[in-house]
Amino acid sequence: MAEGAKEPVGVGTTDPEEDSPNMIVYRKIEDIVTRIQDENAGGVSIRTVKSFLSKIPSVVSGADIVQWLMKNLSVEDPAEAIHLGSLVAAHGYIFPISDHVLMLKDDGTLYRFQSPYFWPSNCWEPENTDYAIYLCKRTMQNKARLELADYEAENLARLQRAFARKWEFIFMQAEAQVKIDRKKDKAERKILDSQERAFWDVHRPVPGCVNTTEMDIRKCRRERNPHRVKKSVYGVPDDGQSQPSPVHISSQPTKKTTKEDVQKEINFLNSQLDRHCMKVSKVADSLMSYTEQFMEYDPFVSATEPSNPWISDDMSFWDLEASRDPSQQRVKKWGFSLEEALKDPAGRDQFLKFLESEFSSENLRFWLAVQDLKRRPLQDVSSRAQEIWQEFLAEGAPSPINLDSHSYERTSQNIKDPGRYSYEDAQEHIFKLMKSDSYARFLRSNIYQDLLLARKKGKSLTGKRLTGLMQSS
Amino acid sequence: MRSPLTPEMATQEVQLNETLAHLKTESETLKTKLEEERAKLHDVELHQVAEKVEGLGQFVMKTRRTLKGHGNKVLCMDWCKDKRRIVSSSQDGKVIVWDAFTTNKEHAVTMPCTWVMACAYAPSGCAVACGGLDNKCSVYPLSLDKNENLAAKKKSVAMHTNYLSACSFTNSDMQILTSSGDGTCALWDVESGQLLQSFHGHAADVLCLDLAPSETGNTFVSGGCDKKANVWDMRSGQCIQSFETHESDINSVRYYPSGDAFASGSDDATCRLYDLRADREVAIYSKESIIFGVSSVDFSLSGRLLFGGYNDYTINVWDVLKGTRVSILFGHENRVSTLRVSPDGTAFCTGSWDHTLRIWA
Numbered sequence: 001m002a003e004g005a006k007e008p009v010g011v012g013t014t015d016p017e018e019d020s021p022n023m024i025v026y027r028k029i030e031d032i033v034t035r036i037q038d039e040n041a042g043g044v045s046i047r048t049v050k051s052f053l054s055k056i057p058s059v060v061s062g063a064d065i066v067q068w069l070m071k072n073l074s075v076e077d078p079a080e081a082i083h084l085g086s087l088v089a090a091h092g093y094i095f096p097i098s099d100h101v102l103m104l105k106d107d108g109t110l111y112r113f114q115s116p117y118f119w120p121s122n123c124w125e126p127e128n129t130d131y132a133i134y135l136c137k138r139t140m141q142n143k144a145r146l147e148l149a150d151y152e153a154e155n156l157a158r159l160q161r162a163f164a165r166k167w168e169f170i171f172m173q174a175e176a177q178v179k180i181d182r183k184k185d186k187a188e189r190k191i192l193d194s195q196e197r198a199f200w201d202v203h204r205p206v207p208g209c210v211n212t213t214e215m216d217i218r219k220c221r222r223e224r225n226p227h228r229v230k231k232s233v234y235g236v237p238d239d240g241q242s243q244p245s246p247v248h249i250s251s252q253p254t255k256k257t258t259k260e261d262v263q264k265e266i267n268f269l270n271s272q273l274d275r276h277c278m279k280v281s282k283v284a285d286s287l288m289s290y291t292e293q294f295m296e297y298d299p300f301v302s303a304t305e306p307s308n309p310w311i312s313d314d315m316s317f318w319d320l321e322a323s324r325d326p327s328q329q330r331v332k333k334w335g336f337s338l339e340e341a342l343k344d345p346a347g348r349d350q351f352l353k354f355l356e357s358e359f360s361s362e363n364l365r366f367w368l369a370v371q372d373l374k375r376r377p378l379q380d381v382s383s384r385a386q387e388i389w390q391e392f393l394a395e396g397a398p399s400p401i402n403l404d405s406h407s408y409e410r411t412s413q414n415i416k417d418p419g420r421y422s423y424e425d426a427q428e429h430i431f432k433l434m435k436s437d438s439y440a441r442f443l444r445s446n447i448y449q450d451l452l453l454a455r456k457k458g459k460s461l462t463g464k465r466l467t468g469l470m471q472s473s
Numbered sequence: 474m475r476s477p478l479t480p481e482m483a484t485q486e487v488q489l490n491e492t493l494a495h496l497k498t499e500s501e502t503l504k505t506k507l508e509e510e511r512a513k514l515h516d517v518e519l520h521q522v523a524e525k526v527e528g529l530g531q532f533v534m535k536t537r538r539t540l541k542g543h544g545n546k547v548l549c550m551d552w553c554k555d556k557r558r559i560v561s562s563s564q565d566g567k568v569i570v571w572d573a574f575t576t577n578k579e580h581a582v583t584m585p586c587t588w589v590m591a592c593a594y595a596p597s598g599c600a601v602a603c604g605g606l607d608n609k610c611s612v613y614p615l616s617l618d619k620n621e622n623l624a625a626k627k628k629s630v631a632m633h634t635n636y637l638s639a640c641s642f643t644n645s646d647m648q649i650l651t652s653s654g655d656g657t658c659a660l661w662d663v664e665s666g667q668l669l670q671s672f673h674g675h676a677a678d679v680l681c682l683d684l685a686p687s688e689t690g691n692t693f694v695s696g697g698c699d700k701k702a703n704v705w706d707m708r709s710g711q712c713i714q715s716f717e718t719h720e721s722d723i724n725s726v727r728y729y730p731s732g733d734a735f736a737s738g739s740d741d742a743t744c745r746l747y748d749l750r751a752d753r754e755v756a757i758y759s760k761e762s763i764i765f766g767v768s769s770v771d772f773s774l775s776g777r778l779l780f781g782g783y784n785d786y787t788i789n790v791w792d793v794l795k796g797t798r799v800s801i802l803f804g805h806e807n808r809v810s811t812l813r814v815s816p817d818g819t820a821f822c823t824g825s826w827d828h829t830l831r832i833w834a
Contacts, residue, residue: 021740021766024721028764073762084762087785210807217588262496269503278750279514284522290731294775299819301777310537310820310834342688375645377664421708
């Protein structure tokens with residue numbers, strides 16, 4: 001093992017990638033483990049435990065760690081503390097002294113803290129040559145506690161095949177490491193050996209365990225060491241035959257801020273200053289009343305009637321929604337706003353039906369046609385826009401809509417170069433018209449009121465009839 | 474090696490730098506002024522106003538279905554409008570369409586690249602879109618004939634100069650909105666593959682986007698590695714509002730159901746709520762014990778609950794109004810990478826690096 005086990009490598013140097021996503025988490029974990037170890041500031045007591053014929057230096061129990069987490073991070077549920085502690089372990093910051101599996105147990109299991117030298121924030125990406133040296137030197141040590149686990153033996157066999165030609169070199173490196181290790185104090189060696197093992201448990205995890213060194217490829221390019229200059233755990237010089245890095249996305253050249261960029265920013269800020277904004281108190285009231293109105297429709301908050309299909313495996317709830325007869329509750333929603341009514345196809349149909357009965361359906365039909373226009377493929381847009389003009393706005397149109405002269409002017413200009421958004425102004429105007437006029441009348445109409453109340457009558461009657469039929473058969 | 478400057482060029486360069494510095498100062502002054510103006514309207518906190526709202530009871534949310542079949546990390550998923558089918562994409566290059574209710578796989582496509590980071594279901598239910606490291610967004614029509622090779626009918630729609638991070642159909646099968654590692658978003662016509670509008674303004678990778686829920690709305694919000702969430706006008710391509718309070722990448726953005734606000738999830742381990750009318754962050758959802766980043770967020774139907782999928786393998790459920798966490802859900806064995814609530818709000822689906830998807834209700 002390289003010298004200076006307790007000296008962090010790279011920490012303290014100026015690091016432009018300090019705010020990369022992985023580093024943010026590492027720093028938070030490091031803050032936690034530093035605090036846990038600080039016995040003067042409410043940390044756990046790290047002690048030597050006597051066991052059979054030997055002493056186990058520098059350990060702490062899992063239960064103590066869980067207690068500390070609960071107390072110092074305001075965690076009420078032990079399960080949550082255990083989960084967080086297990087993640088701290090999985091990332092290699094604490095480890096069980098007698099197991100390769102990095103998780104935290106809420107009992108007397110003994111744990112040790114990882115040396116800052118091996119912290120993930122040092123951006124280790126150890127090569128297989130290093131791993132081979134490590135496994136090789138383990139076989140040279142004649143201690144039961146250092147015997148290879150099955151998966152390690154398999155790994156070693158695989159590495160021996162892969163590095164067949166340079167095995168002599170690896171063997172020599174391993175021997176050199178053993179020599180260095182022998183010079184150390186016995187107690188110190190126990191600690192260092194376990195820390196080294198824990199390091200490899202992170203970078204070459206037990207099969208089936210999560211490899212916490214895996215990265216989100218979208219965040220890779222901003223990691224420290226973008227050129228992947230790898231340092232060896234055992235000081236082995238890079239012979240240029242190192243493993244290729246995981247796919248590395250080509251970095252965008254960092255754009256220098258230009259005058260135009262800043263000018264654009266200034267224009268944007270000025271436009272924001274002109275914006276009329278609402279007070280937070282008003283906005284809060286609005287959010288609250290919206291949520292309150294819809295909570296009865298929210299399956300996570302209010303139990304659905306019939307039952308939630310995902311919970312009961314019964315699809316009646318969906319069958320009902322799809323049926324031609326909308327439920328009372330659903331009809332009630334149409335009354336919340338014109339938007340809600342139009343969002344629901346059944347609501348749209350009923351509103352259209354009402355307008356047709358009044359011979360004033362052209363507004364809604366225009367609105368629907370413009371919606372449809374926006375959904376067309378590009379090549380259809382021009383012709384469809386013309387059709388809409390002919391149907392609703394041209395002189396002598398079969399379904400003339402009532403636009404104010406200003407919107408009419410704007411729209412007829414737009415139509416000269418017809419596009420998806422040619423009717424935006426007109427559509428907005430017509431929507432406001434419907435909202436203030438025909439929508440209100442719709443809600444008072446028989447068509448709507450019947451639906452809002454009809455379900456009640458219909459349901460109980462049908463229910464009684466059906467039961468009667470069943471009983472008599 | 475720079476060529477030697479003439480005295481005139483040197484003066485010009487100094488002048489240019491002065492103008493740039495001058496502009497930067499002006500920009501900073503405006504930012505401060507804007508913050509002052511907005512702060513005047515920040516008269517109360519949302520959670521204070523929400524004290525009078527009745528608290529939510531205990532929640533029993535469990536995994537109701539587990540979908541197994543992907544060979545590597547699940548990166549993205551989307552619901553079909555029929556409320557039971559979903560499409561998911563994975564690092565192994567596979568895109569799978571499932572009937573989540575029965576857990577049956579209905580279609581599978583193998584993409585030519587690994588890391589398919591984005592996928593979306595078409596509103597009609599007849600097609601899916603996906604893309605990732607190939608820098609493209611492709612549309613696959615779903616055939617009723619199970620034997621038909623879906624890859625044969627593939628349509629290449631969007632082309633970016635870096636990875637595709639997210640995609641979404643607009644209100645029809647005919648347009649797709651994309652975001653990319655190249656720092657831009659773009660709107661495309663599916664049939665012709667033509668670029669209809671591009672959106673420039675982010676200073677780094679754009680990681681996520683969400684369309685405003687309004688029937689007539691023409692806006693969407695995007696989040697990026699520049700820690701900004703931007704609201705865009707689809708017609709003009711202009712950024713109409715911008716929010717920068719997160720301390721790291723914004724991995725997910727989702728509109729509040731009324732469209733007046735949106736939530737974001739970030740690598741800084743917080744979720745935040747931004748209101749468009751106040752032009753301000755109005756809530757922050759965080760806990761001392763939550764230190765891993767948020768990968769994805771979504772609201773329950775009424776907007777009362779915010780679900781967050783985290784890199785610590787859990788889902789945290791937040792009371793949007795009161796700002797408190799109401800539940801923590803365990804189950805996944807690796808990062809939760811994607812989370813969406815179903816169209817009728819009866820369940821939400823999560824996808825994870827543990828190769829599985831789970832349906833929760």
